Amino acid sequence: MGEQICIFGCGYVGLAAAAVLADLGHHVVGVDRDAARVLGLNEGRPPFREPGLEELIRSGLGSGRLSFTLDGAVAAGRSGVAMIAVGTPPSAGGAADLSQVEAVVRLIAAQPAGCELVVVKSTVPPGTAGQLQASLPSREVVSHPQFLRQGSALADMLHPPRRVVGARSPEAAERLIRLYARAPEVPFVRTDPTSAELAKYAGNGFLAAKVSFVNALARLCETVGGDIQDVVRVMGLDSRIGPDFLRPSIGFGGSCLPKDTLALVTLAREHGLAFEPGEATLAVNAAQPGWFAGRVLGALPPSPVVAAWGITFKAGTDDTRSSAALAVIDVLQAEGATVQAYDPLARAVPAGVRQCGSALAAAAGADAVVILTEWPEFQDADWQQVAAVMRGRQVFDGRNLIDPDRVAGTGLTLVPLGRGAALKEERVCGPW
Ligand code: UDX
Secondary structure (H helix, E strand, C coil): CCCEEEEECCCHHHHHHHHHHHHCCCEEEEECCCHHHHHHHHCCCCCCCCCCHHHHHHHHHHHCCEEEECCHHHHHHHCCEEEECCCCCECCCCCECCHHHHHHHHHHHCCCCCCCEEEECCCCCCCHHHHHHHHCCCCEEEECCCCCCCCCHHHHHHCCCCEEEECCCHHHHHHHHHCCCCCCCCCEEEECHHHHHHHHHHHHHHHHHHHHHHHHHHHHHHHHCCCHHHHHHHHHCCCCCCCCCCCCCCCCCCCCHHHHHHHHHHHHHHCCCCCHHHHHHHHHHHHHHHHHHHHHHHCCCCCCEEEEECCCCCCCCCCCCCCHHHHHHHHHHHCCCEEEEECCCCCCCCCCCEECCCHHHHHCCCCEEEECCCCHHHHCCCHHHHHHHCCCCEEEECCCCCCHHHHCCCCCEEECCCCHHHHCCCCCCCCC
C-alpha cells in the first residue's frame, strides 16, 4: 500500500522525488513557500525545464496521487513520511545555510502527529541529521541524499547506481526502502546518517576534482604539445579511472559541484583540517573562465564583438546558476568586448549582452565565436554559413565540442582546449 508523503521544497530534487514517488503509487503532497510555483505546479507547469517532468507531474495530478500546497502544517499532519528537499545555499563563509531545513523541522516538530519518518534529501553537512533528530525526539530522522543530475533527474531518481540510506534504526531504514518497492531494483547502501551525508559531499567533490584535474591537464597539454582528447581517452579506458567526467571545459558550474566542494573545504577548516584536494579543485575552477576569456581577448582586436554560444552551466537545462559561461562573459565584457549570445534554453542573458534567436544570428558580425555550453546543436552548425556571416575568423571551443574536420576548409580557425598537437599536425604518427 502506498504511503502518504509530504515533500518540502519543490526544486529539482523535491519535484523529481514527488513525481516519481507518486508514479510508484504513493500519495504525495509537494510543499513550497512560493505561491506562484505552487499554483503553476497544480496546473501541471513545472518552474523549470527538465525532460519528462511536466508529463509525469500531469500524470500524477491526473491520478489524484500528487498535489502541491503552501500549507506545510496541514500536509505534515496528514503524512506518515516527510521529505526535506529545500535549498542549502552557501552562507557568506562557505558553509551550508541550513535555515530552510531548520524551518521545516520546526514546522514538523509543532505537529502533534504525523511524519513519523523524516527523510533528509537536502545536501547537508555531516552530523546534521543527528542534530535534527534532537529537535524531533518522537520521530526517526534518516539521511537519504540524492545524486540527481539536471537534465536526467527523473532517470537518475528511478535508476540510480545506488540508493543511500543513513538511519539509526533498521525499522526506519526498512520503511524508507519500502517506498521504492515498485521501482527498478538497485543496490541500497545502508549506513549511519553522518556517513550518508558525507558521501554526498564526497561524490560531488570528487566529480569536481576530475573536471579540474582534466582542465589543468589540458593547459599542460598546450604547453608540452599533447592532445588532451587522446590523453583522457587513454585514462578513461582504465576501469579504475573510468571514462566519465573527463571532458575539458571552461569550468564546472551549477547548483551542486561548486557549492558542495566549497562546503567540504569549509567543513574541514571548521574542524581544524585542510581539505587540499578540494582547495586545489576550486582554485583551478575559479581561474578557468578568466584564463579562457584571456586567450580569446589576446587573439582579437581591441573592443571586439564576441558571439557567445551557450549560457547555461551545462547542456540540457535552462539553469544558469554558477555557470562558467556567465563568468567568461563577465570577463569579456569587463575587458571591453561586446557580447551577443545565443542559448537554446536560457531564459535571460546578463545585462549588456544582446540575446540572439539563433547561433548564426549571434555569429553575425562577430570577431570570434566562443563555445561556452556543450549544446549538441552547436556540433551540427553549418560552418560555411557561420564563416560567411562573421567578421573575424576564430572559433574558441571552450568545451572541445566541435569536430575540427567540420570546420576545416571554411577559412575559420578552431581553437580548442589542450589540443595543440592535434591541430598543428605535429603528430608523429596515428591516430589509426
Ligand atoms: C551534479 C552531480 O553530477 C549530481 O550527481 C548531483 O546530484 C548534483 O550535481 P549537475 O549539477 O546536474 O549534477 O551537473 P553535472 O552533469 O554533474 O555537471 C556539473 C558541471 O560540470 C557542469 O558545468 C558541466 O558542464 C561540468 N562538466 C561535467 C565538465 O566541465 N566536464 C565534465 O567532464 C563533466
